[in-house]
Amino acid sequence: MNEKKEVGEKAVEYVKDGMVVGLGTGSTVFYSIAKLGQLVQQGLSIQGVPTSEQTAKLAREFGIPLVSFKEIEGIDVAIDGADEVNPDLNLIKGGGGALLREKIIAKAARTFIVVADSHKYVDTLGAFPLPIEVVPFGYEMTMKHIRELGGSPNLRQTNGTPYLSDNGNYVVDCDFIEIKDPIALERELNIIPGVVENGLFVDMTDAVITLDSNKNLITKVNK
Numbered sequence: 001m002n003e004k005k006e007v008g009e010k011a012v013e014y015v016k017d018g019m020v021v022g023l024g025t026g027s028t029v030f031y032s033i034a035k036l037g038q039l040v041q042q043g044l045s046i047q048g049v050p051t052s053e054q055t056a057k058l059a060r061e062f063g064i065p066l067v068s069f070k071e072i073e074g075i076d077v078a079i080d081g082a083d084e085v086n087p088d089l090n091l092i093k094g095g096g097g098a099l100l101r102e103k104i105i106a107k108a109a110r111t112f113i114v115v116a117d118s119h120k121y122v123d124t125l126g127a128f129p130l131p132i133e134v135v136p137f138g139y140e141m142t143m144k145h146i147r148e149l150g151g152s153p154n155l156r157q158t159n160g161t162p163y164l165s166d167n168g169n170y171v172v173d174c175d176f177i178e179i180k181d182p183i184a185l186e187r188e189l190n191i192i193p194g195v196v197e198n199g200l201f202v203d204m205t206d207a208v209i210t211l212d213s214n215k216n217l218i219t220k221v222n223k
């Protein structure tokens, strides 16, 4: 069974004709985008807002028309993956480095749907290193301030050179081991000069589509 495909395709049920749809980034939402592409070929009319250059390319390949923020009033539904989901449906995101655009789009969406295979569930966030987007200027000092909050930050690199986000920034992957208070940490990180955004998505998720222990599809809804 391909869990990512199951949950990714299920999420498409939230998309109706005429909607503006936020398109997430990653290997799970890939299946949502592929399914939407099929439906567009069959006549579904939607406009997509991509969370990354990678997703924009994918959406074009699947024939999904894209729009920019200039052309829309808002986003009806956004579908995206997650690296970790806790029982309150708070998330760690940004494993693919797209956290800033993903958060802008999740915030703009009337409904934010997360697609997560069964391995993404945790009691406490933090085993997955928290991605934090930082501006290159003074990043060493920004990392020092992140360390003062109890994290162990590592600059994300590709072949020995810093990874660059779609926004031209660096990404720091930060080990906090256990994030007991995601609300406080999200705020504390974002007031550090040099931090652009962090991958804690607190109180944003409307529903998570996942599988239970019997591998049945379930939808967890935020109460």
Ligand SMILES: O=C(CO)[C@H](O)[C@H](O)COP(=O)(O)O
Pocket (backbone or CB within 6 Å): 024, 025, 026, 027, 028, 029, 080, 081, 082, 083, 092, 093, 094, 095, 096, 097, 098, 099, 102
């Ligand atoms: O936040 C993300 C990208 O920045 C992804 O949604 C997250 O990393 C999950 O990816 P995948 O579905 O490949 O496991």
